[in-house]
Amino acid sequence: MFKAIITVKLRPSILDPEGKAIEHALQSLDYTALSCVRIGKRIELQVDLDDRAAAEAAVDEACRKLLANTVMEDYTFELQKA
Amino acid sequence: MFKAIITVKLRPSILDPEGKAIEHALQSLDYTALSCVRIGKRIELQVDLDDRAAAEAAVDEACRKLLANTVMEDYTFELQKA
Numbered sequence: 001m002f003k004a005i006i007t008v009k010l011r012p013s014i015l016d017p018e019g020k021a022i023e024h025a026l027q028s029l030d031y032t033a034l035s036c037v038r039i040g041k042r043i044e045l046q047v048d049l050d051d052r053a054a055a056e057a058a059v060d061e062a063c064r065k066l067l068a069n070t071v072m073e074d075y076t077f078e079l080q081k082a
Numbered sequence: 083m084f085k086a087i088i089t090v091k092l093r094p095s096i097l098d099p100e101g102k103a104i105e106h107a108l109q110s111l112d113y114t115a116l117s118c119v120r121i122g123k124r125i126e127l128q129v130d131l132d133d134r135a136a137a138e139a140a141v142d143e144a145c146r147k148l149l150a151n152t153v154m155e156d157y158t159f160e161l162q163k164a
C-alpha cells in the first residue's frame with residue numbers, strides 16, 4: 001500500500017490567469033515583495049498495490065488519462081510507503 | 083531572493099467533493115486500486131527579500147490573509163534560495 005503525492009503544474013509557457021489574479025491581489029494588499037505566482041494542484045491518493053513498480057505504473061497512467069491535461073500541464077509524483 | 087512553494091490542503095475533517103468526484107471517475111475508468119483522493123493547491127511564488135526570516139514572515143502572512151482559508155484549510159510552505 002502506498003500514498004501517492006501528485007503535483008500538477010501548468011507548463012511554464014502557459015499563461016496562468018489564476019496566478020495573475022492572486023499576484024494582483026497581493027500587490028493590492030501591499031505584499032509588494034511577492035510576485036510571479038503560479039498555481040498548481042496537489043493530489044493525494046491511496047494506492048492499494050504492494051508492488052512499487054505496479055503502483056508507479058497505475059499512478060502514471062491515471063495522471064496521463066485523467067488527472068493532468070498533458071497538453072498544458074506537467075505532472076510529477078512520489079510514492080510513500082503507507 | 084527566495085522561491086516559496088506553498089501547499090494548501092483541506093483539513094482532514096472537511097469533506098472534499100472534488101476529490102470524491104475524481105475518485106468516482108477513477109473507479110469508472112477501472113483504476114480500482116486508487117482511492118481516498120484529496121485535492122489541494124500548490125502555489126509557487128517569488129519573494130524579493132534577502133533575509134530568510136523576513137521572507138518567511140511575508141509568506142506566512144500572505145497565506146493567512148489571502149492564500150488559505152484557515153477555517154477549512156491547512157497550509158505549509160518551504161523557501162528555496164533562488
